[in-house]
Amino acid sequence: MSRLLLIFIGAPGSGKGTQSDLLAEKLAWPVISTGELLRWHLHHQTDLGKQAKKYMDAGKLVPDKVVEDLVAHRLAKPDTKHGVIFDGFPRDAKQLAKLLTWLKKNDQLYIIEIKVPDKEIINRLVGRRVCDCGASYHLVYKPSRKAGICDLCGKALYLREDDRPKVIRDRLKAYKNTAKPLLTYGAENAKLLAFDGKQPIKVIKAEIWQAIKKLLK
Ligand SMILES: [Zn+2]
DSSP, X not given: OOEEEEEEEEOTTSSHHHHHHHHHHHHTOOEXXXXXXXXXXXXXXXXXXXXXXXXXXXXXXXXXXXXXXXXXXXXXXXXXXXXXXXXXXXXSHHHXXXXXXXXXXXXXXXXXXXEOOHHHHHHHHHXXXXXXXXXXXXXXXXXXXXXXXXXXXXXXXXXXXXXSHHHHHHHHHHHHHHHHXXXXXXXXXXXXXXXXXXXXXXXXXXXXXXXHHHHOO
């Protein structure tokens, strides 16, 4: 029986997070999120948590080596035996190369790409309006009942700094840099599954499921 390691990629606003959550829920597989792992180790004051804390206390980024150890440690746990979904890892070619060295004989790594054209991403994000209470709306796809006002708490809605067109373009560029080595790996090894992210969530979910079902043997 093989173990599937799935890496979802997609631009901000592509719906990648939604789809990876839906699949993880359906399969009851763990999601390996570097952010969550880090919080867990910090909270439980493990050796890795203490190592990470040294850097964080000094105002530095947690180095790759520590992040990689967190992931390797998580991947060795028995609940990953059928498969896992990665979130936030690998972030670049170096981390991907590291991950490939950990693969065991029966492991299969697949890249799942949710493709949405840049223009559509920009439309989706600039239309987003948020409220301090956590509610989120969209001018076109999910408007509030009263323009500019939160349905839940009545406060004024606003455009996040991150969703301004100039910032979105930078985020798209950053995404493409991150995605490139993963797409290359997937394409060269026939491990790339691409889905049209312009479709409704339910349709994409069903297509992903059809593709993954074939790999579960
Ligand atoms: Zn609100």
